[in-house]
Amino acid sequence: MQLDESLPTYPMGAAAHMLGVHPRTLRIYEAEGLINPCRRGGKRFFSHADLIWIECLRSLIHDENISIEGVKRLLQYVPCWKLKNCSRDERINCPRFRHRGKKCWEFSQKNCEKSCDNCEIYTEKNET
């Protein structure tokens, strides 16, 4: 059996526990638009790929001393692997990198209630 790394499997409490953070921290990252967990029945679920990215995000904030605002700004210009300067091996082994071609609604497996025509993410991506 192969693990689908993009499947939102871990509820908030489990994800926070695995990452060694308070659930509030994850809610802050989400409110800042840095993570986009799947929501089902009002609960958030995280994939393995989400957890990998959150670890990298925390490293940028706590080891590299980049503010949340700074990370947000930088991610407008470069993907995470450039920001984090990931080696070729790190990229190949990273589900976030391997799934980089996926659209947000495929990656988070969200039941998106918006029409793509009105979605700022979709329309911005198609304008660039």
Ligand code: SF4
């Ligand atoms: S590509 Fe690099 S920075 Fe991005 S989530 Fe993977 S390991 Fe982290």
